[in-house]
Amino acid sequence: MIEKVLIRIFELIAQGQILSISDRDCLRRDLLDSYDRFQVLGFKCLRNLDADEIDVIVQQRSQLLRRVYPEISQSLSVHNIQLEPSDVIFPLLWYYWLPLAQRLANQQQQMGRSLIQGLLGGQGTGKTTLGIVLSVLLPHLGKTFLRISLDDLYKTHANRQKLRERRPYLIWRGPPSTHDINLGIQVLQQLRDRPDSPQPIAIPRFDKSLHNGSGDRTEPEISYGADIVLFEGWFVGMHPLPISAFRNFIPPILSEEDREFALECNAYLYDYLPMWDYLDSLIVLVPEDYNYSLQWRIEAERKLFNSRKTGMSDDEVTQFVKYFWKALHPELFFPRMIASEDRLLGAPIGKNLSSDRSLVNLIVEISRSHLPVRIYAKN
Numbered sequence: 001m002i003e004k005v006l007i008r009i010f011e012l013i014a015q016g017q018i019l020s021i022s023d024r025d026c027l028r029r030d031l032l033d034s035y036d037r038f039q040v041l042g043f044k045c046l047r048n049l050d051a052d053e054i055d056v057i058v059q060q061r062s063q064l065l066r067r068v069y070p071e072i073s074q075s076l077s078v079h080n081i082q083l084e085p086s087d088v089i090f091p092l093l094w095y096y097w098l099p100l101a102q103r104l105a106n107q108q109q110q111m112g113r114s115l116i117q118g119l120l121g122g123q124g125t126g127k128t129t130l131g132i133v134l135s136v137l138l139p140h141l142g143k144t145f146l147r148i149s150l151d152d153l154y155k156t157h158a159n160r161q162k163l164r165e166r167r168p169y170l171i172w173r174g175p176p177s178t179h180d181i182n183l184g185i186q187v188l189q190q191l192r193d194r195p196d197s198p199q200p201i202a203i204p205r206f207d208k209s210l211h212n213g214s215g216d217r218t219e220p221e222i223s224y225g226a227d228i229v230l231f232e233g234w235f236v237g238m239h240p241l242p243i244s245a246f247r248n249f250i251p252p253i254l255s256e257e258d259r260e261f262a263l264e265c266n267a268y269l270y271d272y273l274p275m276w277d278y279l280d281s282l283i284v285l286v287p288e289d290y291n292y293s294l295q296w297r298i299e300a301e302r303k304l305f306n307s308r309k310t311g312m313s314d315d316e317v318t319q320f321v322k323y324f325w326k327a328l329h330p331e332l333f334f335p336r337m338i339a340s341e342d343r344l345l346g347a348p349i350g351k352n353l354s355s356d357r358s359l360v361n362l363i364v365e366i367s368r369s370h371l372p373v374r375i376y377a378k379n
Contacts (some may be wrong), residue, residue, distance in 0.1 A: 004087075005026060006026065006027075006030060006090075006091075007086055007087050007090055007091075009023045009026060009027060010065065010086070010090035010091075010093075010094060011086060011090070013062050013065050013066050014065060014066060014069040014070075014090075016066055019062075024055075024058065027058045027062075028051070028054050028055065028058055031054060031057065031058060032054075034095060060102070061094065061098050061099070061102075064098050064101075064102075064137075064140065064141075065090075065093055065094065065098060067140055068093075068098075068136060068137055068140055069093065071136050072089075072093065072097075072133060072136050072137075073089070075132055075133075075135075075136050076089075076129070076132065076133075079128075079132055081128075081129055081132070083129075088371065092371070092372070095372075095375070096364070096372050096375060097130070097133045097134075097137060098137065100134075100362075101133075101134060101137035101138055101141060102141065104117060104134070104138065104143075104228050105138060105141040105142070105143050105228070107280075107281070108143060108227050108228050111280070113192065113193075113194075114191055114192050114194060114225060114226060114227060114228070114229055115227065115228045115229065115280050116188060116191065116192055116229050116231060116278050116279050116280050117228060117229065117230050117231065117279070117280065117281060117282075117283065118231050118232070118236045118237045118276070118279040118280075118281065118282035118283065118359065119131075119230055119231065119232035119233075119236060119282070119283050119285070120232075120233065120234070120235065120236045120237050120238065120282060120283070120284045120285065120337075121232070121234070121284070121285030121286075122234050122285075122287070122290075122293045122330070123234075123293040123296055123297050123300075123321070124287075124292065124293055124296030124297070124300070124366075124370055125285035125286070125287060125293075125364075125366045125370070126285060126366065126370060126372075127232045127233075127285065130230075130285075131147045131230055131232060134147075134228075134230060135147065138227070138228055143226075143227040143228050144225075144226040144227045144228070145226050145227070145228050145229075145230070146191070146203070146223055146225070146226035146228075146229045146230070147229075147230045147232065148187070148203060148204075148229065148230070148231050148232075149206075149231075149232055149233055150179060150184075150231070150232065150233025150234070150235070150236055151206050151208070151233065152203070152204045152205050152206045153179040153180050153181070153183055153184045153204060153206075154173055154178060154179055154180070154206050154215065154217070155178060155179065155180050156216060156217055157210070157211050157214055157215065157216035157217075160173060160178060160214070163177070163178065169257075169261055171323060172320065172323060172324075173214070173215060174234070174324060174327075175265050175268075175324070175327040175328070176235070176265045176266075176268035176269050176271070176272060176327070176328070177264075177265075177268040177271070179272075180204075181271055181272060181274070181275050183204060184275045185274060185275050185278065187201065187202075187203060187204065188229075188231065188275065188278040189278065190225075191223075191225050191226070191229050192229075192278055194224075194225035198224040198225045199224070200222050200223070200224060201222070201223050201224065201225060202220035202221075202222060203220055203221040203222070203223050204217060204220050205217070205218050205219070205220060205221055206218065231279065234324070235269075235272075235328055235333075236276075236279075236282070237276050237279055237282040237284075237359055237360065238269060238272075238328065238333055238337070239269060239273070239276075239337075240266045240267065240269040240270055241266055241332060241333065241336065243263065243266075245332055245336075246259055246262055246263055246266070246332070250329060250331060250332065252322040252325055252326055253325075253326050253329060258326050261326055261327065262326055262327065262328075262329065265327040265328055266328070269328075276359070279359050280359070281359050281361045281362070282359040282360045282361065282362075283360075283361075283362045283363075283364065284334075284337060284338060284360050284362070284363050284364070285364050285366055286330075286334050286338060286363060286364070286365055286366065287365075287366045287367075288365055288366065288367055288368070288373065289368075290325075290330035290331060290334070292366070292368055293321060293330075294317070294318060294321045294322075295368075296370070297317050297320070297321055298314050298317045298318075301313075301314075301317050302314075337360050338360060338363045361377060362375070362376075362377055363375070363376055363377075
């Protein structure tokens with residue numbers, strides 16, 4: 001739990017108050033003390049910085065917090081995302097959102113072209129919230145922002161119906177093979193290589209409510225590109241595993257039929273690799289326990305039922321979540337994606353960072369309460 005004195009200081013900053021010398025000293029000490037859990041994104045090791053350099057970091061982050069806090073609060077409220085009280089939203093801003101936005105802005109500035117930032121995360125890990133927050137923060141850093149979801153690349157309803165006729169076990173949209181990869185490559189290429197005089201780009205959008213919840217494409221959004229493009233989804237950037245990884249059964253993969261489905265989904269990941277090549281880097285939001293995603297989805301559906309008298313039962317949610325665990329099991333894929341020596345950010349931009357060609361360079365561990373408990377870099 002963040003100390004109350006720090007929350008008081010964050011509140012003073014948001015109110016535009018001038019901090020006392022002792023308050024500034026407190027922020028400096030905390031910046032160093034929190035390093036092991038929340039690596040300061042985009043900066044070299046704090047232990048190598050002198051006092052003046054640390055003061056600059058504190059000052060810059062304080063100024064940004066003061067400017068964006070009212071707008072962030074309003075935007076989250078509009079999207080019905082509740083992150084109050086202040087001992088929740090201020091730490092998220094100070095340790096996570098603000099330094100991440102600064103890092104992305106600095107990275108794009110170094111590249112001199114549009115940055116395609118991948119974001120992988122499952123149910124309840126905060127993909128949507130992070131996208132909303134970055135859409136507010138990055139303009140304050142002089143950067144335009146665009147968000148695209150893997151969901152926006154679903155094949156049309158008609159094409160998915162034909163796909164299901166051939167493969168009836170595709171009960172729900174979402175597993176590998178249900179997306180229009182060529183469309184994704186085309187859009188990402190246009191966004192990455194936009195000329196000095198940008199031309200309009202049709203950004204695909206998907207409406208999940210159409211066809212009784214089966215969903216279909218809607219009119220595309222016209223964009224002229226952006227400095228920073230966030231491409232998010234539940235398996236964005238995920239690479240296929242060797243077949244040997246599926247040798248043993250792991251719940252809910254408990255039958256040969258389940259294993260065949262898992263192997264097929266794994267094989268279809270190869271088709272996505274050309275699209276992942278357009279990612280400059282990848283952030284992975286990983287729960288401390290992957291079972292949290294089932295608990296989170298049950299809670300979300302119960303809230304939906306209480307407010308609208310509609311939603312899935314607990315058994316239906318369990319069947320739904322386990323279906324996707326069978327497709328790409330988190331216990332198989334996540335350890336291989338995030339396992340490496342923890343180091344500081346600073347690898348060459350756009351460079352593949354591991355033997356499996358994964359672009360993972362930032363990992364955010366998410367607690368049962370949906371909040372980050374550790375943020376670290378993988379180089």
